[in-house]
Amino acid sequence: MRKYEDTYQHKGLRKKLVDLLREKGITDERVLDAINAIPRHYFLDSAFDKIAYEDRAFQIAAGQTISQPYTVAYQTQLLQIKKGDKVLEIGTGSVYQATILAEMGARVYTIERQKKLYDLQKGYYFRSKYPNIKFFFGDGFEGLPTYAPFDKVIITAAAPFIPPKLVEQLKPGGLMVIPLDEGGSQRMLRLTKQEDGSVTEEAFDLFSFVPMLTGKNL
Numbered sequence: 001m002r003k004y005e006d007t008y009q010h011k012g013l014r015k016k017l018v019d020l021l022r023e024k025g026i027t028d029e030r031v032l033d034a035i036n037a038i039p040r041h042y043f044l045d046s047a048f049d050k051i052a053y054e055d056r057a058f059q060i061a062a063g064q065t066i067s068q069p070y071t072v073a074y075q076t077q078l079l080q081i082k083k084g085d086k087v088l089e090i091g092t093g094s095v096y097q098a099t100i101l102a103e104m105g106a107r108v109y110t111i112e113r114q115k116k117l118y119d120l121q122k123g124y125y126f127r128s129k130y131p132n133i134k135f136f137f138g139d140g141f142e143g144l145p146t147y148a149p150f151d152k153v154i155i156t157a158a159a160p161f162i163p164p165k166l167v168e169q170l171k172p173g174g175l176m177v178i179p180l181d182e183g184g185s186q187r188m189l190r191l192t193k194q195e196d197g198s199v200t201e202e203a204f205d206l207f208s209f210v211p212m213l214t215g216k217n218l
């Protein structure tokens with residue numbers, strides 16, 4: 001069982017992680033503040049307590065992963081989050097990324113296709129602290145048409161293509177951060193939706209994500 005305790009040791013390790021992310025090129029202080037504020041070890045099994053602040057991904061339930069802190073920071077920085085932004089996240093996983101976004105003042109709509117993970121989120125520790133996160137069980141390729149349009153979309157799994165419905169659900173002027181598969185690794189892209197509905201594309205570094213899969217998994 002996890003003990004929700006954020007000790008000085010945890011805080012110290014987190015500070016070191018933030019320093020490392022800064023060295024690796026993360027410059028948005030609001031992103032770094034959010035990482036410094038959120039106890040990442042709460043999102044992992046207590047067996048990982050000592051290593052929760054290493055800059056690496058870990059296995060969670062249902063064969064899925066909690067993204068590496070650098071990846072979370074990188075995607076969040078590209079999203080240029082402003083307070084009150086309505087953000088659609090594909091791939092709730094451990095809820096760590098969603099929590100970082102919520103801490104920065106975003107209104108987060110997060111979708112998970114694995115029922116087991118979605119059910120685990122019912123015990124989400126920060127539910128009362130971050131009522132600005134809404135959880136959905138579904139297929140991220142479909143997005144959430146009833147809640148659209150969104151200011152920002154973040155995909156946290158390897159996308160085989162740019163999902164057209166997610167582009168549709170983006171506001172004009174909105175941004176989508178998507179790791180697009182290039183055969184084995186994924187190119188981080190930031191798409192900007194123009195007023196006329198067309199999309200411009202900026203390309204960034206290569207990353208490695210678990211695959212974005214179609215349909216739900218009960």
Ligand code: SAH
Pocket residue numbers: 064065066067090091092093094095096097098111112113114117138139140141156157210211212213214215
């Ligand atoms: N953002 C997560 C990272 C989880 S890894 C975190 O902070 O921990 C990617 C997640 O995307 C996995 O949980 C996987 O089940 C989920 N996923 C993959 N394809 C999906 C889809 N089509 N719709 C919704 N979730 C999907």
